[in-house]
Amino acid sequence: MTQIQEIDRRMVQLQSEFGVPSLSAGGGAPVTVSRARRSQGHRRRTKRGALKEKIVQALRSAGRKGATIRELSRKLGAPSANLYVWFNGTGKKIRGIKKIGVAKYRLTS
Secondary structure (H helix, E strand, O other), X not given: OHHHXXXXXXXXXXXXXXXXXXXXXXXXXXXXOOOOOOOOOOOOOOOOOHXXXXXXXHHHHHHHHXXXXXXXXXXXXXXXXXXXXXXXXXXXXXXXXXXEEOOEEXXXX
Protein backbone atom coordinates (compact mmCIF):
# COMPACT_ATOMS: atom_id res chain seq x y z
CA MET A 1 0.00 0.00 0.00
CA THR A 2 2.87 2.35 0.78
CA GLN A 3 4.34 1.70 -2.65
CA ILE A 4 1.06 2.69 -4.31
CA GLN A 5 0.88 5.87 -2.24
CA GLU A 6 4.47 6.72 -3.15
CA ILE A 7 3.75 6.20 -6.88
CA ASP A 8 0.65 8.36 -6.55
CA ARG A 9 2.61 11.19 -4.85
CA ARG A 10 5.25 11.01 -7.57
CA MET A 11 2.55 11.21 -10.28
CA VAL A 12 1.00 14.29 -8.66
CA GLN A 13 4.45 15.88 -8.40
CA LEU A 14 5.18 15.25 -12.11
CA GLN A 15 1.77 16.62 -13.10
CA SER A 16 2.41 19.86 -11.26
CA GLU A 17 5.92 20.16 -12.75
CA PHE A 18 4.63 19.84 -16.34
CA GLY A 19 1.42 21.80 -15.80
CA VAL A 20 -0.94 18.90 -16.39
CA PRO A 21 -4.21 19.41 -14.51
CA SER A 22 -5.22 16.55 -12.27
CA LEU A 23 -8.57 14.82 -12.72
CA SER A 24 -9.55 15.17 -9.05
CA ALA A 25 -8.84 18.92 -8.93
CA GLY A 26 -11.31 20.13 -11.56
CA GLY A 27 -14.04 17.59 -11.00
CA GLY A 28 -14.59 17.12 -14.74
CA ALA A 29 -15.05 19.08 -17.90
CA PRO A 30 -17.55 21.94 -18.10
CA VAL A 31 -20.89 21.00 -19.62
CA THR A 32 -22.21 23.04 -22.54
CA VAL A 33 -25.62 22.82 -24.13
CA SER A 34 -25.96 23.51 -27.82
CA ARG A 35 -29.24 24.69 -29.25
CA ALA A 36 -30.68 23.73 -32.59
CA ARG A 37 -30.05 26.28 -35.33
CA ARG A 38 -32.97 28.15 -36.68
CA SER A 39 -33.52 27.83 -40.37
CA GLN A 40 -32.21 30.74 -42.37
CA GLY A 41 -34.90 30.75 -45.04
CA HIS A 42 -38.21 31.81 -43.56
CA ARG A 43 -41.11 30.89 -45.80
CA ARG A 44 -43.84 33.42 -46.12
CA ARG A 45 -47.43 32.31 -45.86
CA THR A 46 -49.46 32.55 -49.02
CA LYS A 47 -52.68 34.49 -49.20
CA ARG A 48 -55.89 32.78 -48.27
CA GLY A 49 -57.31 31.05 -51.35
CA ALA A 50 -54.07 31.26 -53.33
CA LEU A 51 -53.85 27.48 -53.77
CA LYS A 52 -57.43 27.40 -55.02
CA GLU A 53 -56.68 30.01 -57.66
CA LYS A 54 -53.58 28.16 -58.81
CA ILE A 55 -55.40 24.83 -59.03
CA VAL A 56 -58.37 26.26 -60.91
CA GLN A 57 -56.04 28.02 -63.37
CA ALA A 58 -54.02 24.82 -63.93
CA LEU A 59 -57.16 22.75 -64.48
CA ARG A 60 -58.49 25.38 -66.89
CA SER A 61 -55.27 25.19 -68.90
CA ALA A 62 -55.38 21.37 -68.86
CA GLY A 63 -58.70 21.48 -70.66
CA ARG A 64 -61.02 18.57 -71.18
CA LYS A 65 -58.41 15.87 -70.55
CA GLY A 66 -57.87 17.12 -66.99
CA ALA A 67 -54.78 16.75 -64.83
CA THR A 68 -53.52 14.31 -62.24
CA ILE A 69 -52.42 15.37 -58.80
CA ARG A 70 -48.83 14.49 -59.68
CA GLU A 71 -48.93 16.79 -62.72
CA LEU A 72 -50.49 19.58 -60.67
CA SER A 73 -47.87 19.10 -57.96
CA ARG A 74 -45.05 19.54 -60.46
CA LYS A 75 -46.71 22.47 -62.18
CA LEU A 76 -47.67 24.38 -59.01
CA GLY A 77 -44.65 23.47 -56.88
CA ALA A 78 -46.93 22.28 -54.08
CA PRO A 79 -46.51 18.98 -52.25
CA SER A 80 -48.81 16.29 -53.63
CA ALA A 81 -50.02 15.50 -50.10
CA ASN A 82 -51.35 19.06 -49.83
CA LEU A 83 -53.21 18.64 -53.11
CA TYR A 84 -54.75 15.31 -52.08
CA VAL A 85 -56.06 16.92 -48.90
CA TRP A 86 -57.26 19.99 -50.79
CA PHE A 87 -59.23 17.97 -53.33
CA ASN A 88 -60.70 15.73 -50.62
CA GLY A 89 -61.97 18.71 -48.64
CA THR A 90 -62.15 22.04 -50.42
CA GLY A 91 -62.21 20.61 -53.93
CA LYS A 92 -65.47 18.77 -53.28
CA LYS A 93 -67.23 22.03 -52.42
CA ILE A 94 -66.24 23.88 -55.60
CA ARG A 95 -68.63 23.67 -58.50
CA GLY A 96 -67.03 22.74 -61.76
CA ILE A 97 -64.29 20.50 -60.41
CA LYS A 98 -65.04 16.90 -61.28
CA LYS A 99 -63.10 13.73 -60.53
CA ILE A 100 -62.59 11.81 -63.77
CA GLY A 101 -60.23 9.07 -62.65
CA VAL A 102 -57.85 7.95 -59.95
CA ALA A 103 -56.29 11.19 -58.67
CA LYS A 104 -57.37 12.93 -61.88
CA TYR A 105 -59.58 16.00 -62.03
CA ARG A 106 -60.93 18.39 -64.62
CA LEU A 107 -62.73 21.70 -64.61
CA THR A 108 -66.20 21.65 -66.19
CA SER A 109 -68.02 24.83 -67.08
